[in-house]
Amino acid sequence: MQTYEQSLEQAKQFLLKHDDYLVVSHIQPDGDAVSSTVAVGWLLSCLGKKFTLINEGPIPERMRFLLLSDQIVNMEQQPLNRTFKHVICVDCADFGRVGLTAQYFEEDALLLNIDHHPTNNGYGSSTLIRPEAAATAEILYDLIQSFGFKWTTAIATAIYTGLLTDTGGFRYSNTSPKVMQIASELLGHGVNGPELSENLLESMSFPQMKVLVKALNTLEMTPDGKVCWVYVTPEHMAETGAVNEDLEGIVNYPRNIHGVEVGILFKVINDNAVKVSLRSAGKVDVAALAQSFGGGGHVRAAGCRVEGSLESIIQQVVERVKSQL
Numbered sequence: 001m002q003t004y005e006q007s008l009e010q011a012k013q014f015l016l017k018h019d020d021y022l023v024v025s026h027i028q029p030d031g032d033a034v035s036s037t038v039a040v041g042w043l044l045s046c047l048g049k050k051f052t053l054i055n056e057g058p059i060p061e062r063m064r065f066l067l068l069s070d071q072i073v074n075m076e077q078q079p080l081n082r083t084f085k086h087v088i089c090v091d092c093a094d095f096g097r098v099g100l101t102a103q104y105f106e107e108d109a110l111l112l113n114i115d116h117h118p119t120n121n122g123y124g125s126s127t128l129i130r131p132e133a134a135a136t137a138e139i140l141y142d143l144i145q146s147f148g149f150k151w152t153t154a155i156a157t158a159i160y161t162g163l164l165t166d167t168g169g170f171r172y173s174n175t176s177p178k179v180m181q182i183a184s185e186l187l188g189h190g191v192n193g194p195e196l197s198e199n200l201l202e203s204m205s206f207p208q209m210k211v212l213v214k215a216l217n218t219l220e221m222t223p224d225g226k227v228c229w230v231y232v233t234p235e236h237m238a239e240t241g242a243v244n245e246d247l248e249g250i251v252n253y254p255r256n257i258h259g260v261e262v263g264i265l266f267k268v269i270n271d272n273a274v275k276v277s278l279r280s281a282g283k284v285d286v287a288a289l290a291q292s293f294g295g296g297g298h299v300r301a302a303g304c305r306v307e308g309s310l311e312s313i314i315q316q317v318v319e320r321v322k323s324q325l
Contacts, residue, residue: 004130008146011128014088014112015043021051022084022104026097028244031165031200034059035158036090036114036136038068042155043144054080056099060245062200066161067154080104086112089124091136093117093296114139119287119296134174137162141182153190160186161196168252169201173282173300211242215250215265221257227321228254229264231310255279262286262321266314269305274313277303284324292320 002010023040025033037053044051045068054073063069073080083106092098092115105111113124116139118131133139137159144155163183167175170183187193204212214236221228232247240246247267255263261283267275276293278286279301286302295304306313 007128007130008142010126011112011114011143012146014086014110014126015047015049018086018110019049020084021049021086021088022101023051023053023088023090024092024098024101025055025090026092027056027099029055029059029063029091030248031060031063032135032137032162033091034063034066034069034072035162035165036140037072038066039137039140039144039155039158039162040088040090040114041068041071042158043140043147043149046147046149052080052084054101054104056101057244060248062245063161065199066158075101075104084109086110088112088114090114090140091116093119094121095123114143117287117296118298119291119302132176134172134176134179135162135166137166138179138182151186151189156186156189156191157196160191160193161200164193164196165200169197174298205246207240207242208246210240211236211246212250212253214240215247216253219254221254221260222318222322225257225259226261226325227264227318228257228260228262229266229314229318230254231266231268231314233268233310234270251277251279255281261325264317264321266310266317268310271309273305273307274310275303275305276313276317278317278321284321289320289324293317 023037025037041051041053053071054075057076058074059072083104085106087105087109089098111124112126114128116130116133116136120129130139141159163179215230215232218230251263251265261281263279265277269275280286285299287297287299290297290302290304293304293306297303
């Protein structure tokens, strides 16, 4: 098994050796996914390479300040008319997370898999995976450093954004000494930390606040107070004018209640499918639990999509969580 340093070198050679890349992150991208996408784009531009950045859907509005974010193709609105031989996947815990963008991969495509999820199974012809990393952006910091390119405020801001969002504002247990060291260096490159924290973690849109109210009105808890959950339906979304990105962070509300070990958000996709987001206080490995439902993630933060009715899925997931306590 190769070392992290060997994986970094392999990824570096992948970028140097080829050209005309397709760069993709996971469906419904978060801060780390968008930051990692644009960071790879920046690296490729420094190398003089051709590239296309893409996602199955739109990127969150609050991420549109990042460099190259305006170049990320939303394939729902702008389908491509070609395929790619060389693909770079960032922050995709498993291959299925690339979504419908897979149709643009050539059958024999060479794929570089850059990720930090412990549930990643190592898909692709080349891999750069570091489960100890707080974010994929942390891995890309190392990759950028290996090339020796000069840091600009714009690329430093992108990497900082990935770290900030995936550590919950440097509050989660994945906030390592290395993360703080990197953050310090990035601030030295001109990053405005307070402004990013305010815009990405504190401020809320009115629809976001309204859908939060709807979700909290569904709050339920097991009798022992260790599992707590909320749900959001398509009707809630329509009534409040909320979009998917407005749901980010809602799962933390049931999790933050004193004594709760696992907080859950059930987001109804349709009559037969529900997206499940799980957050753990530490006793339950929600990554393993999500994997048992075909999903994945981290020990304390994970998710999955489950087929069935909302009522049956709530019962199944809550029972599975209870069995782990």
